Amino acid sequence: MTVVDWLLDADPSMRRLVQRDLLGVTPEPRALVERTGWGARLLALAGPDGLWDGGACFPFSFTFSEPGQPWTATLHTLQTLQILGLDPMSDSAQRIIGLIAAHGRWEHDGQRYFDGEVEPCINGRTIEAGAYFGVSVGPLVERVLGEQLADGGWNCYPSPRSSFDTTLCVLDGLLAFERATGGSEEVREARRRGEEYLLARELFRRLSTGEVVSPGYLSFAFPYYWHYDVLRALDYFRQAGGFDPRMAAAVEVVRSKRQPDGTWLLDRIHPGRVFFDFEEAGRPSRWNTLRAMRVLDWARSSAVGDLG
Template sequence: MESDAAVLAWLHDSDPALRWKVERDLLDAPAARWEETRARVAREGFGAQLLARQDPDGQWAGGAHFPADFRGDEPQPWTATSWSLMSLREWGVDATALRPDTAGLLERNARWEYEDLPFWDGEVDACINAFTLANGAWLGAEVTGIRDWFVTHRLPDGGWNCEWVEGSTRSSFHSTLNSVIGILDDERRTGGAPALHDARRAAEEYLLERRLLYRLSTGEEHPWADHLGYPFRWRYSALRALDHFRAASRHDGTAPDPRLADAIERVRATRDPDGTWHQAYPPQGREWFPVDVPAGEPSRWLTFFALRVLRWWDEA
């Protein structure tokens, strides 16, 4: 691609799930235009395909976090309820496009694979609870218990770790990023809770102290820092973390933190000569259908997220 204009045109020539974001965040289109495109997500392309997979009981693939036929002899599948809700929410689908009273259907029919716990109560995994908090806020479910869980289960160093139940006392980049993303989504949709807001800001400080890239104890680079792959799902990367800090900055009305500079330059340096970012580590495992390209090819999704983050930083 020969110019930024060509890259933007390429990004815009995409599924409505991405196109409306390009229109809003990169092309500065009028609200009426990108809102019309966003409304199309439920009627065509990725959104319509995934909505059509919802079961009459409100679930996808018959399970909460794993499909009903999962036997543990394959990589994590991405077809079950938690992941499907996450995709639809992130693509901008309106909650009314799902089956009527999906929140109630899941309350009655969905149970976590861990100890058969009720769906909207969450479970012991911070990442799963973060996804469920955000999904519940989107669907209007009662998730007060999950809000309280995050406040009481934050670790002494500031963040969270999905392995706390096995004795871990140190926060994880992955778990902490997933948690602050879910908490922020809840805040934006419902107003959140003061104690949870404070927990989010403290956990963000955990990541900022490490400049999104480094272990505080040794200064070594986190092995997942350059893990450019879409869909993000649960995985940490500097790009995904920067996208969260952009959203948090806009929500909180704060300027970009200077400690993000190293991560910003890392993202800038990974841009390919044609102006795009390529898919490096697509997640393995069953999915309903592919939403991005194979490894090695230019990724519209990664290019969009990178350009949006860099624009926010450069224009601050």
């Protein structure tokens, strides 16, 4: 069995992405994500009000006493369904989104779900979901544009310095908004500045010393939620456009983690409550393998020189 065969022998959401991104063929119908496998399981877990586990960012029952951050609330589940490729115009998706718009309130101060709250990392992901599912999020985009820091990125905490994690969450949202609406020159310029923040640091280094900012940035998890790593960053740039030579070191990190059998491992799982595990940490990961293979294919076809 080849690596691609192994990837195809999986959940329909995975098969569709392999067909589209690696094989370049017409993928199976999106309806399969809604009806079977991981997508159907997650949809079935939504409450009558459209929320997952009774909350926007945190489950209704969360008391901050359990280990890790729970990942069962609406924000994280919507992001996962986007990654799985749920058809945003399907009856199930539109019903859920309508319910979330009507009933979803942020734990911060009861703000309506698609109005966002105060943290750019949360608002970037809310913009991404809104754009994907056809919700108007223009005012929230304006908010995050006004919160861009002088160094080009964003941070969820009061600081003159940006955060890799927050910056990528906002960039994901702005890119989705551009794709859904055409965007504006203001949005494109903000996104370019945010990208430059990451590129100036080669996607994982400190600007001041060149040292690795965090070992976690070189460790690949799935789902990633709000967490940053270089595979997630490169996958963003793959979707956003052209290759920049300053990505080469990050590409080499991805290439170096390929196992002898051609797969990539699930390096870790971000701790916290989940509905179910997609994969097992320390074992070959279809999600990391798919993402790594399409990033390396893109880098090879875009960059000058051999990137493995």
